[in-house]
Amino acid sequence: MSLAEIMLAALWLGLSxxxxxxxxxxxxxxxxxxAGGTHRGRDQRDLVMHSIGPIWEANxxxxxFVIVLMWTGIPSVFAAITSTLYIPLTLAxxxxxxxxxxxxxRKASTDLWQQRLFGAAFAFSSVVTPFFLGTAAGAIAxxxxxxxxxxxxxxxxxxxxxxxxxxxxAVGIAAYLAAVYLTHDARRGxxxxxxxxxxxxxxxxxxxxxxLATAGLLVLRGDAPGLFTELTTGRxxxxxxxxxxAGLVSLVLLWRRTYLAARASAALTVLGLLWGWGLGQYPWLxxxxxxxxxxxxxxxxxxTLxxxAVGALITLPSLWYLYATFQRPTPSADxxxxxxxxxxxxxxxxxxx
Amino acid sequence: MVQAGVVxxxxxxxxxxxxxxxxxxxxxxxxxxxxxxxxxxAEWRGHRTGDAHxxxxxxRWARAMGVLFAVGAVSGTILSFEMGLxxxxxxxxxxxxxxxxxxxxxxxxxxxxxxxxxxxxxxxRLPPVPHMLSAVPIVMAGVASAFFVVTANAWMQQPTGFxxxxxxxxxxxxxxxxxxxxxxxxxxxxxLAAFMVAGFGMASVYAxxxxxxxxxxxxxxxxxxPFTVAAVITPVQVGVGDWAARFVADNQPVKxxxxxxxxxxxxxxxxxxxxxATGGEMRYALEIPNGLSLLAHGDxxxxxxGLNEVPARDRPxxxxxxxxxxxxxxxxxxxxxxxAWFGLAWRRRRDFPRSRWFLRAASLSGVASVLALExxxxxxxxxxQPWIVYGVLRVSEAVNPAPGLAYGFILVAAVYxxxxxxxxxxxxxxxxxxxxxxxQESDVTGEPVV
Ligand code: HDD
Ligand code: HEM
Ligand code: HEM
Numbered sequence: 086m087s088l089a090e091i092m093l094a095a096l097w098l099g100l101s102x103x104x105x106x107x108x109x110x111x112x113x114x115x116x117x118x119x120a121g122g123t124h125r126g127r128d129q130r131d132l133v134m135h136s137i138g139p140i141w142e143a144n145x146x147x148x149x150f151v152i153v154l155m156w157t158g159i160p161s162v163f164a165a166i167t168s169t170l171y172i173p174l175t176l177a178x179x180x181x182x183x184x185x186x187x188x189x190x191r192k193a194s195t196d197l198w199q200q201r202l203f204g205a206a207f208a209f210s211s212v213v214t215p216f217f218l219g220t221a222a223g224a225i226a227x228x229x230x231x232x233x234x235x236x237x238x239x240x241x242x243x244x245x246x247x248x249x250x251x252x253x254x255a256v257g258i259a260a261y262l263a264a265v266y267l268t269h270d271a272r273r274g275x276x277x278x279x280x281x282x283x284x285x286x287x288x289x290x291x292x293x294x295x296x297l298a299t300a301g302l303l304v305l306r307g308d309a310p311g312l313f314t315e316l317t318t319g320r321x322x323x324x325x326x327x328x329x330x331a332g333l334v335s336l337v338l339l340w341r342r343t344y345l346a347a348r349a350s351a352a353l354t355v356l357g358l359l360w361g362w363g364l365g366q367y368p369w370l371x372x373x374x375x376x377x378x379x380x381x382x383x384x385x386x387x388x389t390l391x392x393x394a395v396g397a398l399i400t401l402p403s404l405w406y407l408y409a410t411f412q413r414p415t416p417s418a419d420x421x422x423x424x425x426x427x428x429x430x431x432x433x434x435x436x437x438x
Numbered sequence: 439m440v441q442a443g444v445v446x447x448x449x450x451x452x453x454x455x456x457x458x459x460x461x462x463x464x465x466x467x468x469x470x471x472x473x474x475x476x477x478x479x480a481e482w483r484g485h486r487t488g489d490a491h492x493x494x495x496x497x498r499w500a501r502a503m504g505v506l507f508a509v510g511a512v513s514g515t516i517l518s519f520e521m522g523l524x525x526x527x528x529x530x531x532x533x534x535x536x537x538x539x540x541x542x543x544x545x546x547x548x549x550x551x552x553x554x555x556x557x558x559x560x561x562x563r564l565p566p567v568p569h570m571l572s573a574v575p576i577v578m579a580g581v582a583s584a585f586f587v588v589t590a591n592a593w594m595q596q597p598t599g600f601x602x603x604x605x606x607x608x609x610x611x612x613x614x615x616x617x618x619x620x621x622x623x624x625x626x627x628x629x630l631a632a633f634m635v636a637g638f639g640m641a642s643v644y645a646x647x648x649x650x651x652x653x654x655x656x657x658x659x660x661x662x663x664p665f666t667v668a669a670v671i672t673p674v675q676v677g678v679g680d681w682a683a684r685f686v687a688d689n690q691p692v693k694x695x696x697x698x699x700x701x702x703x704x705x706x707x708x709x710x711x712x713x714x715a716t717g718g719e720m721r722y723a724l725e726i727p728n729g730l731s732l733l734a735h736g737d738x739x740x741x742x743x744g745l746n747e748v749p750a751r752d753r754p755x756x757x758x759x760x761x762x763x764x765x766x767x768x769x770x771x772x773x774x775x776x777x778a779w780f781g782l783a784w785r786r787r788r789d790f791p792r793s794r795w796f797l798r799a800a801s802l803s804g805v806a807s808v809l810a811l812e813x814x815x816x817x818x819x820x821x822x823q824p825w826i827v828y829g830v831l832r833v834s835e836a837v838n839p840a841p842g843l844a845y846g847f848i849l850v851a852a853v854y855x856x857x858x859x860x861x862x863x864x865x866x867x868x869x870x871x872x873x874x875x876x877x878q879e880s881d882v883t884g885e886p887v888v
Contacts, residue, residue, distance in 0.1 A: 139559035142511050142551035150544045152518045156529045157537025164530025167522030168838045175846050178519040179853050182512045186857055189508030190864045193501070199867075203860075234526045235840040381534035381610075388612045389541050396545030403552045403575075410560055 089380035091390055092158040097363050099154060103147035104359060105262065105352050110141045112263025114184065114211020115256065116286065117204065123197065130204070132279055134192065136270045139411050141188065143404060157389050159379040161232065162370045166221070169230045169237035173217040180214030212256055219255025223248035226362060227309040228372045247308045250301045257297050258355055261290035265335065265351040269344040284339055291336050291351070298358065315365035324364060328357025451847035452524040452837050457819070459517055461812055462854055466510040468811065470550070471580040471629065472636025473503050476664050478573040485566050491656045495663070497561070499640070502868055504558050509861055511551065524843070527836035528826055531607060535600050536590040538612035543586035550579040581629055588628045592620035595818070596689060597827050619689060623682040630675040631814065635807045637668025638773070642804030643869060645797045662790065665800065668807070669777035676770050687734035690828065691743040692752065693821035696759040698730050699723065700744045707731050707742040712764065715756040754823040762816035769810040776803060
């Protein structure tokens with residue numbers, strides 16, 4: 086593997102982590118939006134808040150990692166993408182602001198109307214943001230971002246069938262992952278009722294994702310024949326098969342309430358799609374631009390990859406520690422304790438009103 | 439030299455959008471850099487002395503820090519988008535040159551976000567010592583991320599570590615680009631500024647409360663701890679600012695000329711206080727003879743370059759840069775005086791000055807240090823105009839030529855207005871919650887541990 090290929094693989098790993106972890110946090114917001122009235126939806130909302138509270142900022146950093154690695158490793162491609170797609174990307178960035186701020190503000194507020202207002206900002210932007218990020222992915226996959234600065238059409242690049250489907254698919258994937266993850270969280274918190282509710286949602290979302298992915302393939306056939314061929318008959322076929330198989334397995338596991346294993350197979354479903362796209366398009370990054378043409382100079386790649394390797398030695402164990410800390414039940418069994426309020430309740434593991 | 443297709447209004451909009459989002463992020467980021475250390479210190483004192491007030495302070499501050507970190511993270515994310523959305527001409531060519539510090543910054547962000555999650559949410563799950571240890575990486579990563587990102591800005595002032603051939607960069611040395619000549623003074627000045635903003639900013643809240651009559655031990659400690667940090671740093675900051683100014687004098691003479699409103703190159707140049715630049719000269723300014731030559735080069739007869747040496751299209755807007763510099767230095771000197779007043783009173787009576795005027799001034803110190811911070815960045819960034827990379831790339835060549843950037847700016851400005859209102863509202867809400875008379879059990883039980 087050349088340095089450029091290692092860099093691209095690191096980029097795609099970062100993207101995968103963002104979709105699997107950050108994507109699920111978005112999905113939590115989607116379910117928050119769909120949870121129903123203030124009283125009926127309260128327990129579900131609490132579970133979502135509780136599950137993503139300590140980890141969403143760390144999950145969010147994967148996105149920054151991807152952006153920075155793009156401008157470091159393939160600067161001209163980064164410039165082409167951001168300049169042509171500045172409308173959906175600006176909207177996604179604003180969605181990220183509304184979402185993070187809404188989440189933090191809701192947690193800090195006590196009155197019902199404040200929580201409703203901030204909660205609405207959080208939930209609504211959780212749908213909008215992955216949608217626009219998905220349209221941008223669709224624009225790249227369908228070859229609508231040409232090389233050069235703002236060389237593409239700023240409207241039709243992301244207003245087209247492939248972008249529409251991939252935007253919807255991104256929201257669907259987020260919702261599906263979140264529902265699958267939450268079933269296990271609910272069970273661990275001994276909330277069978279919530280586990281059942283999210284199991285039903287996970288099943289529905291999983292079938293939805295399957296439908297959307299199929300629709301996406303059909304659209305690709307007309308819109309991006311090259312990628313379609315690779316996915317259906319070429320190199321990327323095994324990954325597509327993996328994705329479909331893992332998706333079906335995850336539905337069966339959900340049906341049988343084997344939630345932890347369902348997590349793994351749901352993740353595999355999504356990874357199959359993502360890496361299938363990547364492999365199907367490789368080595369072309371943009372129309373007429375290969376990885377070798379776009380890659381940064383050797384010293385930059387070497388220094389950056391070296392730094393990332395050292396960084397991984399520190400961050401990966403820390404990430405593990407973070408997840409482990411909050412996947413362990415608290416000594417004070419957080420889920421079934423009565424609601425505690427009052428000003429100085431510690432932020433940890435207690436539910437907010 | 440605007441590219442074909444770039445509308446002047448769009449260029450202006452892009453610059454205003456960048457200035458707005460950077461100027462917003464930096465205030466929050468200062469708390470991200472400075473606050474964890476202060477909170478950790480309070481928690482440690484609390485455990486060490488058994489004084490529940492300290493632990494209560496630490497916990498309330500941590501709560502505010504959680505909100506600030508969240509808005510800091512999202513406002514920083516939009517910045518990384520904007521580097522490409524607004525300045526593809528910069529990032530498409532030079533992205534790889536400044537990529538290394540940003541990658542390192544990404545690692546620092548991971549560490550910050552991970553341990554912040556642990557520190558904030560595991561307050562009761564972890565025993566005191568591991569809990570405090572979990573804050574140490576946050577403190578280090580905050581300072582490190584400020585360092586890394588400012589090295590990228592320093593590179594824009596003093597671009598080194600690359601060559602250009604045929605429109606592409608060649609012979610890139612990312613380490614040389616990161617450790618460019620402007621890095622030491624700029625990073626030092628910025629990190630100290632962050633501690634000043636966090637310290638004075640936190641202290642202001644309690645100064646206001648004390649002016650309103652709440653002078654119990656909780657409020658006194660809440661004032662004293664952050665104010666001491668800021669007061670100790672202020673004199674150092676003025677010294678480092680002087681270093682930064684000398685550095686600019688040697689390396690960016692056009693910026694210095696704009697800061698001081700010097701039009702004609704000469705020896706023994708006076709220092710201008712106040713004044714307005716009109717019609718190619720500095721008017722109505724109070725002049726201190728030979729002052730600039732002395733301060734900038736350490737020699738009253740030293741030569742200082744004037745703006746007339748470069749064509750008008752290569753000059754930054756003089757009044758903006760000049761006044762921003764005056765404001766920063768003025769506030770720096772005023773905060774120095776305030777810190778000295780505090781220091782003298784402390785030496786005499788182990789207490790802060792009794793005068794209400796001290797508390798009044800202290801309650802303004804937070805806003806003042808934020809103003810100095812913004813003014814300093816205006817000096818640095820507007821003083822670099824019309825270059826985005828000093829002497830290498832013009833802003834007009836870097837901007838995104840896609841149509842309609844002006845609409846994007848209006849939208850972004852509206853979102854920031856709402857974000858500002860929300861942040862202020864929520865922080866006030868948290869500050870107004872009454873301090874419990876009986877602190878949480880977990881804040882008072884337990885033996886001193888360290
Ligand atoms: C609390 C904030 C604060 C205070 C009190 C001061 N500064 Fe400052 N200054 C900054 C905050 C700041 C800053 C916002 O952090 C800047 C912008 C870029 C940078 O690296 O630091 C800056 C930039 C900056 C520059 C431009 C550097 C460049 O363009 O490369 C100079 C010459 C000074 N400062 C000089 C001073 C002097 C002589 C001060 C003393 C009285 C002073 N500053 C107080
Ligand atoms: C956080 C504190 C900062 C503030 C308040 C700030 C302020 C500003 C301002 C006021 C402008 C507009 C100048 C003009 O158009 O006249 C600007 C431009 C810009 N800044 Fe900064 N800056 C900061 C830090 C940085 C850093 C750390 C970087 C990069 C690593 C950076 C990159 C840029 C770029 C790319 C532009 C656009 C080009 C230009 O207008 O010159 N800034 N900034
Ligand atoms: C002098 C200027 C800057 C300083 C000192 C600074 C410092 C910080 C700090 C300490 C944080 C942690 C979060 C917080 O404390 O609220 C942060 C967040 C962030 N900053 Fe900045 N920053 C600066 C400018 C920039 C610029 C120019 C960019 C991008 C181009 C940027 C991108 C980010 C991003 C992406 C985050 C979010 C990280 C996360 O999710 O935790 N920052 N910044």
